[in-house]
Amino acid sequence: MSPTSIPALVVDNLRKTYGNGVEALKGISLTVQPGDFFALLGPNGAGKSTLIGILSSLVNATSGDAQVFGVSVNRQRGKAMQLIGLVPQEINFNQFEKPFDICVNEAGFYGIPRKVAAERAEKYLRELRLWDKAQHQARMLSGGMKRRLMIARAMMNEPKLLILDEPTAGVDIEIRRSMWQFVSGINAAGTTVILTTHYLEEAEQLCRNIAIIDHGTIVENTSMKHLLASLDVETFVLDVNRLPAELPAIPGITLHRVDEHTVEAEMSRSHDLNSLFAGLSEHGVTVTSMRNKTNRLEELFVRLVENGRTKNHVEQAA
């Protein structure tokens, strides 16, 4: 196998059972190719953070292994950690230290000489628009700045695999977009990125491949394009001038009244929109605006997770 064809990440039958008996991962396997922008999605408590914890060696796996660019996290922890940058979900730096020192010290922990570390710290703090705060105590930073600082810190060893665990949680849209731009740039430059997020719009825009995890198992693992193509039903929300007392019947489309001026239309993706507008127009209804009820990925995500739960309930009942 040539070095370029070595997967960025191979997770092989990974299991984790905590001391209290909770089985967080039930033997999951997945592969992430080098250069990918990979979404790891799942509801709270699905096992995402446990998986990331194992990859970053903060959690000990019960069995199974993970390999980062062919290096085993279990057997060659130090070498594997050289390849990984982690942006955790929770703020985990000393808030009394300065952002510049936090970054330089982190580089030092990877054996990077201070001079090189200082240059990198300036580079990434500037890129993440934190340079003017570099010498302030970290506790003085806003929530968004703290999250950007954790990205800058994770870049100090210039990792080949960057893992972002809900990096934009609680961050306003402007900062979120600037973070997307930065991470997209890092990915375009060759760094493999694994992203977990609850903002599915974020995953849809950024990621090329996706795994959905629920109750410690992978319920879907495919390309984003393929997954989105599998969504056969879409729901639109239409703002209208007024709705008649009885909703018009349009073949292939199900209408639900929300209020006097709003209607939801559920229809197959293969169904054309013209028939919807024509049907409404025939009944004197004028559409003033229209939008998707939910993000497409969100709709799929909910269905996949709900299907998985229904299946589990049926199996348990049987």
Added chain:
Amino acid sequence: MNGAANLVALNTLVRREIVRIMRIWTQTLIPPAITMTLYFVIFGKLIGSRIGQMHGFTYMQYIVPGLVMMSIITNSYGNISSSFFGAKFSRAVEEMLVSPMPNWVILLGYVVGAVARGLIVGGLVLLIALFFTDLHVAHPLITFLSVLLGATVFSLAGFVNAVFAKKFDDIALVPTFVLTPLTYLGGVFYSVDLLGEPWRSISMVNPILYMVNAFRFGVLGVSDVQIGVAFAVMLVFVVGLAGVALHLLKRGVGLRS
């Protein structure tokens, strides 16, 4: 990581610890200096003048090595336990745990930081002592080694305490209920030769007694215990506690799930 990279990591950790000590110098350096000044005034000057000589030295001269060692022990212990537990509490410890830094570098970095605080405080207390009495160091090498080993023993003990601690109360328990009584009963203020049996024999199992007496031998040239035994006891504790600390780090006790 290779040797050079480990050295960079170690330097980083030590530097960070020393910056921390200096940043909060009003908590790390001033209180022990004030406390020890009070000891010198009350025990050395006021009470000591009525006690007379001990092993051929004034009482003030006799207690100086004990008080310096007591400062070194409590500050080394306090530094590492609060710094490492603080890192655990704020989760900043994860910065080190996700790095390729080997466990021995993490341990050594924290121990060097704690020993450094012990030495700085010890130096300050010694300087203050010179305002109250004359001192001539009898055996400089023994003085230095006893300080180094004594500080290392309690740095390692503080580290183990911090690894197991789940709340701030847990790092205060050992100093309050173990360290302070052992220090006071470790011959800081008196010679154990003054004690009758069984108290003298009981005192001989107190490790702090050996540290205080090794240091006292270095400074004054007198000791209640054989100097070779004192160093052997300290070395055994260093090796034993370092082994325990490295084992805990390897297992990830209190650090990794």
